[in-house]
Amino acid sequence: MAQHELKRDLKNRHVQLIAIGGTIGTGLFLGSGKAIQLAGPSIILAYLIVGIALFFVMRALGELLLSNAGYQSFNDFATDYIGPWAGYVTGWTYWFCWIMTAMADIIAVGVYVQYWFEIPQWIPAILVLVILLGLNLLTVKLFGELEFWFALIKVITILALIVIGVILLVIGFKTDAGVVSIRNLWAYGGLFPNGIAGFLLAFQMVVFAFVGIELVGVSAAETANPQKNIPSAINKIPFRILFFYVGALIIILSINPWQQLTSSSSPFVQVFSLVGIPVAAGIINFVVLTSAASAGNSGMFSTSRILFNLSRHHQGPASFAKLSKNHVPSNALITSAVVVSIGALLSKLIPEQAFSIVTTVSAICFIWVWSIILISHIRYQKTRPDLRAKSTFKAPLTPFINYLVLALFAAILVIMLFSEATRIALFMTPLWFILLFILYRFRKRQSRV
Template sequence: MEQQELKRDLKNRHVQLIAIGGTIGTGLFLGSGAAIEKAGPSVIFVYLIIGISLFFVMRSLGEMLLSNAGYQSFIDFATDYIGNWAGYVTGWTYWFCWIMTAMADIIAVGVYVRFWFDIPQWIPALVCLVVLLGLNLLTVKLFGELEFWFAIIKVITIIALIVIGIVMIITGFQTDNGFVSISNLWEHGGFFPNGMTGFLFAFQMVVFSFVGVELVGVSAAETANPKKNIPSAINKIPVRILLFYVGAIFVILCINPWTELNASSSPFVQVFSLVGIPVAAGIINFVVLTSAASAGNSGLFSTSRNMFNLSKNRQGPKLFAKLNKNHVPSNALITSAVVLSIGALLSYVLPDTAFSIVTTISAICFIWVWSIILIAHLIYLKKRPDLHRKSKFKAPLAPFINYVVLLLFAAIIVIMFVADETRPALLLTPVWFIILFFWYGMRNQK
């Protein structure tokens, strides 16, 4: 039935900005401080390594999505090339990834609102969730518009930071913490002040900073011209990584020595305060609030589309495969929102540990998803060399680069096990996969 198909209502500008929003998450605004504290200036290399690796993941994703007009997400080709179990486990794990990520984002909205209004943080958190749910229920165009404007706010903030920072470097501007200079990168303990240990321990938070980069693939089903828009969005990822991540962190570390940055607050807020802008704290608080709302919005969109596709492919309850009159998976949206509201309340009950545990589990599960994309691409190269030859969007350096990135992901998991901060969440995560494999086994016995 026509009504039970997602509508291709996302235009090129929506897809481009969804791509930008996916590569600028709350991890950059909020988590970069913790990453800088661990690695010092060498965190720039960490962002480069993860960013380049994910570009190759996205190229594999792009080639496979465009190899079959029936593919609506990576769940479809994971099922085709790896097996039904891979589609089932990866599909529900991706839903879980975004539920965990959006939990942190929604509760963060409540924290940011308290900057201006002294009210319990769960109130604005739930209000935000209800508003996002209402807008997403209407039409996919509204999701595109929301992300369009959220992303513009992020872009303007980061570009303003970079421009102001460059002017300060050129003019030798002096702050309370000394002169603004490129030499701040190596004059405070060197480029690797905490050695290789600090450098390696920064990888977890940087991985979390990039979660959502694959949203371009999730939105493929609702893109008006995927053969044109998907390659365009993916090919611009390296430029965005260099500008928004490496550029921003580079400027921050030149303006303020890494030793002066506080891991518990946003480096962006601290740097804008040093610039001498009186309302800097309020401006950046608004930016990180919209960033958190944007991430929550992306999470709600992504989880609902996952539930719809899983159920449509008989890997979930039929209830979630139904669309409303606006071609939106309303049942899946409402269910995801209910789970998110429970998560927000749990995050409020455990404010000191919930965020760290949730973000680490999210990063681990995203590594699973990205790895499945690379593995499916390897199998595709072996089974369908004809499609690869005909592809107008071939993944570069494949299959060699697939193995390199998979080894990197395995190394990051080992690092998470070694680090005291991330080990508890790493040990908890297998519980999710045990439950999924159990459910999958039970379904197959019916």
């Protein structure tokens, strides 16, 4: 018997940990090394700024999703409040966002495996992709369980790093780099050792570190009690940002002066190696590997649900709307996995540049999606004051904060023009949007015939 509806099998603990998993990923565990090299200790401020901005995006998202029980993703309210073109472009762009993010994650898996084995990056990348596809084809409850345990590992790791770091700070532990001290944050060139330019250029990788924060919204259609679970998950985001990002980075930069961290491997692994615990460094490498697999798992989940939703709205092939007997959009899952496998090809052809290219494209596309959420919320306030008045989860400081965050996103895109590492991807990404607008016009014309 054909299945037509997604199953609401995600419980509160799943949603809470999916939210944590969305805010802790490859961008923090691997990408922060590159960001630290650019900004030095001021990277902490960059994470704080972007994190606060995205909290307001999430509050806007939460209010929009809860204003209409029929909303399952961004393209639903984008269609209602901006127009059908916005729903079409945003839906497909969000799919593309997660495709690029999943590519970055499987590339990262290849990097982490090289800590132990000298094998080409693309081999473990393909292997983990096949495993994740197989697991996601089973049930959404299994996805929730996987994310629960993956995220729990991340939480325990960062908690252990912070506890050990505090102990080392208290006892004044000495490493090959010197004494562990909070003064290391400003003792090597100050908080802005590479000036304001270095600080600004780090924002691309910081933005990428937060991709997936909105995944709690995508899971709304499969959440048992969205009116309770979604606000709970969103309201805990500020604490998670302060603890997992700011807290972890303060400890890392107190143990190891910023200029001694490299961009080619995880700062978390480097810190434990420096402290002289090689076994712990290996364990942490395993943890960050599972983190990349977790983020890739989120990518598989979200891309398939986006294709399912697009198909249900007649914006994609009808086959993507078909569910398996386990209530899983299997056709959409397999299609997404095939496209993600291009990441493994990139890691074979351009191993040095692959991660930087896909993370930049991902960051740009996520900025589009987050901006559409804010613009939709502005339109929602203006056109549906009745829903705004009844809302039990009102976004604060709107619409002023919406415009302020949109200005920040615009500034980040401009900053990308000034870095060779991000400029190519910035010029390439508009081709995706041009293609989508052409396809939208074509589909619209076909529907009139």
